[in-house]
Amino acid sequence: MKANSVAVIGGGAFGTALACVARKAGNDVCIWARNQTVVADINEGRGNPLYLPDVSLESGITATTDMAEALEGAQAVLLVVPSQHLREIAERMAPHASGKAVALCSKGVERSTGKLMSEVAAQCLPDSGIAVLSGPTFARELALGLPGAVTLAATEEWVQNTILQTVGIPTFRPYVSNDVVGAEIGGAVKNVLAIACGIVTGRNLGENARAALVTRGLAEVMRLAVKLGARAETVMGLSGLGDLTLTCNSPQSRNMSFGIELGRGRTVAEILAERRAVTEGVWSAESVCDLADKLKVDMPICQAVNRIVSLDADIEKTISDVLNRPFRQEHG
Numbered sequence: 001m002k003a004n005s006v007a008v009i010g011g012g013a014f015g016t017a018l019a020c021v022a023r024k025a026g027n028d029v030c031i032w033a034r035n036q037t038v039v040a041d042i043n044e045g046r047g048n049p050l051y052l053p054d055v056s057l058e059s060g061i062t063a064t065t066d067m068a069e070a071l072e073g074a075q076a077v078l079l080v081v082p083s084q085h086l087r088e089i090a091e092r093m094a095p096h097a098s099g100k101a102v103a104l105c106s107k108g109v110e111r112s113t114g115k116l117m118s119e120v121a122a123q124c125l126p127d128s129g130i131a132v133l134s135g136p137t138f139a140r141e142l143a144l145g146l147p148g149a150v151t152l153a154a155t156e157e158w159v160q161n162t163i164l165q166t167v168g169i170p171t172f173r174p175y176v177s178n179d180v181v182g183a184e185i186g187g188a189v190k191n192v193l194a195i196a197c198g199i200v201t202g203r204n205l206g207e208n209a210r211a212a213l214v215t216r217g218l219a220e221v222m223r224l225a226v227k228l229g230a231r232a233e234t235v236m237g238l239s240g241l242g243d244l245t246l247t248c249n250s251p252q253s254r255n256m257s258f259g260i261e262l263g264r265g266r267t268v269a270e271i272l273a274e275r276r277a278v279t280e281g282v283w284s285a286e287s288v289c290d291l292a293d294k295l296k297v298d299m300p301i302c303q304a305v306n307r308i309v310s311l312d313a314d315i316e317k318t319i320s321d322v323l324n325r326p327f328r329q330e331h332g
């Protein structure tokens with residue numbers, strides 16, 4: 001068995017960035033990617049120009065399309081695929097992931113079931129130790145070695161310790177928690193809220209409007225998280241407030257930039273057709289709203305985004321509907 005071996009499942013921007021972090025933490029890293037070109041690019045030293053251009057990778061990071069090979073001998077696994085594909089990939093991992101610590105790094109809610117990523121993993125990876133790794137982390141900045149911090153949530157101490165040792169370095173500081181649902185809900189919902197902030201930016205509605213959206217968006221995350229049994233303090237931490245602040249304030253965010261283009265008048269189909277990268281909020285808007293409806297949680301901003309991206313609602317009318325909601329107490 002190789003010492004300090006880590007498997008990264010998913011060869012997109014974030015998987016590649018986390019591979020850089022795990023390598024800096026002293027591990028041998030093997031990335032599983034489904035795309036043969038990505039695998040060849042990584043193994044031949046060109047980096048990952050398709051998903052993370054202009055970033056060079058250290059030696060000690062290899063790639064394969066063979067799931068068994070990627071997972072063989074790995075003590076820790078970072079699962080970094082788009083949330084709507086997590087179930088399929090986790091099922092493929094399962095025969096090779098027994099007894100390993102698996103950190104879920106995807107941000108979303110499964111459309112077909114309304115399940116959180118930890119719930120999907122519990123079904124598909126019953127013999128693995130599950131953690132959630134989530135926070136304000138643009139892939140490019142991580143890959144360049146710029147500093148950042150995340151929430152690392154797991155209920156089992158050995159899982160916390162394994163993932164902490166795998167990725168913890170001075171420029172990537174995991175803060176440990178046992179609130180798994182709290183850690184994942186912030187990342188899933190902020191993608192939807194970032195689309196709203198993008199729309200407001202694209203329509204030149206001003207900085208005041210965006211600050212109001214971030215704050216009222218945080219209230220939506222809080223209501224849903226608490227209803228799901230998560231702790232309020234987790235929502236106020238890196239995976240909640242931290243990621244919401246990052247994603248809603250930077251056009252570097254795929255979700256925010258998607259919203260900006262929508263706000264400028266382009267259609268969902270036009271924008272998506274030009275993108276290779278995943279825009280998670282588009283796929284999670286509906287499932288977040290379904291979950292909120294089921295739990296009777298009021299989430300007017302997420303619902304407005306869902307009407308625009310999933311139901312093709314008129315943007316002006318949708319903004320006007322949100323602004324004309326009845327006045328209410330700020331808290332409660």
Ligand SMILES: NC(=O)C1=CN([C@@H]2O[C@H](COP(=O)(O)OP(=O)(O)OC[C@H]3O[C@@H](n4cnc5c(N)ncnc54)[C@H](O)[C@@H]3O)[C@@H](O)[C@H]2O)C=CC1
Binds near residue numbers: 011035080108
């Ligand atoms: N990029 C970032 O800055 C961050 C991303 N994340 C999360 O990480 C997850 C992965 O995102 P990225 O690495 O950025 O993706 P990406 O947009 O860079 O690449 C998409 C990846 O999905 C793969 N893919 C596409 N269709 C697939 C399918 N049918 N089955 C399996 N894989 C498929 C592609 O091969 C590629 O590896 C997402 O949930 C995202 O929210 C989290 C934090 C930061």
Ligand SMILES: O=C(CO)COP(=O)(O)O
Binds near residue numbers: 107191243
């Ligand atoms: O999750 C992210 C940063 O924490 C990345 O956000 P985008 O997917 O919107 O680029």
